[in-house]
Amino acid sequence: MSDKTMTADEVVSRLRSGMTLGIGGWGSRRKPMALVRALLRSDVTDLTIVSYGGPDVGMLAAAGRIRKLVAPFVTLDSIPLEPHYRAAREAGAFALMEIDEAMFMWGLRAAAHRLPFLPVRAGIGSDVMRVNPGLRTVTSPYEDRETFVAMPALALDAALVHLNRADRLGNGQYLGPDPYFDDLFCEAADAAYVSCERIVDTAELTKEAPPQSLLVQRHTVTGVVEAPGGAHFTSCAPDYGRDEAGQREYASTPWPEFAARYLGGGLYDRDPE
Amino acid sequence: MTATRSEYCVIACAEAWRDAGEILASPMGLIPSIGARLARLTFSPDLLLTDGEALLVRPDGTPEGWLPYRRHLALVTGGRRHVMMGASQIDRYGNQNISCIGDWARPKRQLLGVRGAPVNTLNNPTSYWVPRHSRRVFVEKVDLVCGVGYDHAAGARFHRIPRVVSDLGVFDFDTPDRSMRLASLHPGVTVEQVREATGFEPAVPDEVPYTREPTARELELIREVLDPSCARAREVAS
Numbered sequence: 017m018s019d020k021t022m023t024a025d026e027v028v029s030r031l032r033s034g035m036t037l038g039i040g041g042w043g044s045r046r047k048p049m050a051l052v053r054a055l056l057r058s059d060v061t062d063l064t065i066v067s068y069g070g071p072d073v074g075m076l077a078a079a080g081r082i083r084k085l086v087a088p089f090v091t092l093d094s095i096p097l098e099p100h101y102r103a104a105r106e107a108g109a110f111a112l113m114e115i116d117e118a119m120f121m122w123g124l125r126a127a128a129h130r131l132p133f134l135p136v137r138a139g140i141g142s143d144v145m146r147v148n149p150g151l152r153t154v155t156s157p158y159e160d161r162e163t164f165v166a167m168p169a170l171a172l173d174a175a176l177v178h179l180n181r182a183d184r185l186g187n188g189q190y191l192g193p194d195p196y197f198d199d200l201f202c203e204a205a206d207a208a209y210v211s212c213e214r215i216v217d218t219a220e221l222t223k224e225a226p227p228q229s230l231l232v233q234r235h236t237v238t239g240v241v242e243a244p245g246g247a248h249f250t251s252c253a254p255d256y257g258r259d260e261a262g263q264r265e266y267a268s269t270p271w272p273e274f275a276a277r278y279l280g281g282g283l284y285d286r287d288p289e
Numbered sequence: 290m291t292a293t294r295s296e297y298c299v300i301a302c303a304e305a306w307r308d309a310g311e312i313l314a315s316p317m318g319l320i321p322s323i324g325a326r327l328a329r330l331t332f333s334p335d336l337l338l339t340d341g342e343a344l345l346v347r348p349d350g351t352p353e354g355w356l357p358y359r360r361h362l363a364l365v366t367g368g369r370r371h372v373m374m375g376a377s378q379i380d381r382y383g384n385q386n387i388s389c390i391g392d393w394a395r396p397k398r399q400l401l402g403v404r405g406a407p408v409n410t411l412n413n414p415t416s417y418w419v420p421r422h423s424r425r426v427f428v429e430k431v432d433l434v435c436g437v438g439y440d441h442a443a444g445a446r447f448h449r450i451p452r453v454v455s456d457l458g459v460f461d462f463d464t465p466d467r468s469m470r471l472a473s474l475h476p477g478v479t480v481e482q483v484r485e486a487t488g489f490e491p492a493v494p495d496e497v498p499y500t501r502e503p504t505a506r507e508l509e510l511i512r513e514v515l516d517p518s519c520a521r522a523r524e525v526a527s
Binding site for chain 1: 342343344358359362388393396398399400401403408410411412433434436443445446447448
């Protein structure tokens, strides 16, 4: 059985410019921020980012690393509009595939199931169709003949997710109330990297938590990173809530200043420089 | 007891969920949230409510079910839900925009994004809440159609916009061409005020009723149980 533990910088050393990268979590919740910060310390750029967007998108946008974004929203939750994302969009900094939250989920599912698309009752009638001229529709072959959006698979070169616990083999566990879509991100990717609050022995995983908390399975995982505080400043229930003061500081600080202050191995980064 | 404007708004939002049965009430915004819980505690006791995260809860917060985002999105497509969304812009046919202002390719103001508006409007009843009725929100044409209006829905099977509630009144689409109609005015508001604050000409019936009065019990629930700190007055001033 292979030990998949590595450092955040080792994860990033496996990423290449131009890749399509899925990032787990949702808004400002359980985002793999330690991995994103490591990515920001590298020179990997020109990325297609696939995300239920939060500060992960804001930071990568501010740093000019995004060529194209696939997202239904970008928000910091308690701060509804993500200021760095907003500035980048208003400057026309990158291409955007703006799709609905459900379309996004079905796109990940299609990729996980190795399907070219899945039919979705969403998008038709809205400007999602106008701003994504590549989207196609499909008509039911059965009696109803209803027309749906054929949501294309959101296949990923790599996925980055953050969980509460994992073992060294890549079995990942969430302990909060919402799994978000982290398992789907891993299944939709050629390579998935899981950071976690704590690496534990496999037997430890189910000592105090039910087996259905084992969200991510090792056959979908390439690397495991122990990163305590690795979602900071986003929330990682039940280990910690969102650091609202930290988030406010991020939202109100010009990006170059924030990057200089925190990217050089900030407060919650344990990776060696 | 005289009701305040924000309390009429709570009542107008709560009424959206009357006779809804055993479905999920998904309010976005403070006053719709108070309205949904008020409906649940009074005339719509079968409603399901969430804690805003991943749990279905009773009004007192006791969990009764699990509804993480993936199940919430699946529930939407099953239709057993009535959502009340916000709107940065809304037009006469109920097209709603929360994504951006100006040209989408390079927006003047980037907002949230389309979020779940496209899937909501094609799958379950979708109402809207606008805390500050103005010509900036009630526009002739939205900059980006996120929530689908009647003129774009092409008779989609499950498309329905039951109501739009603002701080001035309640609107529906009960007209031959499915354009927006003034359904009731909150007491103290005039038709002229509505016309002045609306960027298109809404249908106005000859007799416009007022939004109904809250009962004494409802006022007590709003003031003492659901919103004792009176946060509602910060969303809609009296």
